[in-house]
Amino acid sequence: MAARLARILLAPLHVLQLATSAKSFLDHPLIGSRRLNRMGLHRARVRLADRLCRWRRRRLARHVRADWRKAFDRDGFVAIGNAIDPRDFPALRQALLSYEGPAREMRQGDAVTRRMAIDPAMLDAVPQLRTFLARRDIRGLFHYVASYRTEPLHYIQTIVSQCGGNDPDPQETVHADSFHASMKAWLFLNPVRAEDGPFTYVRGSHLYTARRLDWEYRRSLSDPAAIDRLSARGSPRVSDDDLAAMGLGPAEGLAVPANTLVVADTGGFHARGAAAQAGERVEIWSYARRNPFLPWLGGDMLSLPGIAERRVGWLWAFRDRFAHRIGQPWQPAGVRRPIDAPAED
Template identity: 50%
Template sequence: MWRAPFWLVALATGAKSFADNPILGSEALNRRGLHAARFKLAQRLAWWRRRRLAAAVPAVWRERFDRDGYVEVRDFLPTEIFERLQQSLTSREFDGREQQQGDAITRRVPVGPGLLRNVPELRKMVEDRSLRSLFAYVASTRAEPLYYVQTIVSGHASGAPDPQLELHADTFHPSLKAWLFLTDVTDDQAPLTYVAGSHKLTPARLAWEKARSITIKDSDRLSQRGSLRIRPDELPTLSLPEPTRLAVPSNTLVVIDTCGFHARGSCDRPTVRAEIWAYVRRTPFLPWTGLHLLSWRPLANRRAKWLPSILDRLDRLGLVKQHWRPAGRKRAIDP
């Protein structure tokens, strides 16, 4: 009972796990619309914040996102700048962390002050005003993203099927993930897939969210933890199309709202791809777009490097589980 106040306070945050919070996971409360109400309020607040951020975003990007839930921009950087950036990030070895899910391994190198200082093209990219305005619009907040040099190694490891191959929404409220691909991603190299329009608040989506929340105890583990899975044959019942496979050349920027349904595409051979990856997720029920203390520049540029050490310490104390293990020094394109 002493934890009940914390479970209650979590209702006003981005807490999403039905399994870890008996209030969020309550079948009786969700029958009465608890989860559906949080979903609806989070969506409406996000679009309200986006309207205040819209003026800074190029109209063509804004229109694509509003319609599809993602933006794809090919040849994002000038060719000479991209080639220098690509060479700098794929030819050097960096200390990183990796995590295995099924037969896929994700390896990340945090982007901190040292990397920004040594790779000026990277600093120029993350400070680009048009990029920052697009990120703010999609994330519905001016909070600074976390940046990583990321490698996805598919089909090289033994294990169960990769859970990222299943269509899913990361959480119940809008948030951002973005990729600037350093290598080509062909259709047989596990490309990102996205269900166009699945980021929108519609009566069908709201009804689906409510139905899933009521029967969540019978769902898979990741759905129970708040990342709801959806079968491809369910998409037509929500008036949604088949997923789009974003097979794109290098120097393509892809930005998505992870409240929409997405997945890693399947592949039938071992593959390696490298990218600059960005992530923003903020408490969804705040009415303002700024006032994010961790976005203060001296902190913002260091968060990605500090986070693994913080999680290591919490793991030793038994408070959280650290899933990211040291990977040693490797290049971004190493398998």
């Protein structure tokens, strides 16, 4: 009786959440309803989110270099070599690799990911970094891929591969982050070889074609309790057969030299390539995802100067405070440098 009453009382909230980025088939009674999804609920949300995304991008397109926009529209990502003037890159790279600051780490399978917030302290210590993140061409590209004028969250990220652990790394399975567009970017501070576990992407998978929508419909009919947990929570894993059914090719690893910026829509299918040997990747990592159903481009108060660069610290503190309810995978690792060994080692 109590559970039924709770469902009734929460029903208005659940309905409102359909107009947000909520994506879990496992935790949301409407999103995970196979009856409603047979009637087309999930497919309708995917289609509407895509239409609004394309409408917003058309309004942002004039702020993006034509060659970058063409590559992104075709492939779902753009790779920019020598993103920073080669005369300036060595000094920026050295300043970031030697920077010491508070760090957080998370283990997934045999990989440990460390993140250091690009916050006011780091921006003051490394002014070249502030200059790069303020560039109009880079900001225009970030906004276009995210489909919003929103300031991404920025980190220095280190991924240490093959450092113990027997569980599979979920990031190595080709997947989409959600049912709608989102932006991630990597400015690689060191070369990334094929054997280092590079970022991989399925070209063209950011396009919500009729075959992609059919696949989304079919997956919405699965029992969320009978599929893998990450897919059930809205980050669907995809097989080679699934890709073929959508008319897509395999994921391609992006082996790139240092000073390459990759910006991708992670609503498309992507993964972290499997590393063939122990090693590390170090990068400026940026991320932006917003409610896909908003018709306006801006209006994000958290993107205001003085607020935007403090959000990561606030987010970590919030999750620490409510870890018992929402979880906190990012554990404090003390004061570190990006090139230091994982704290747990």
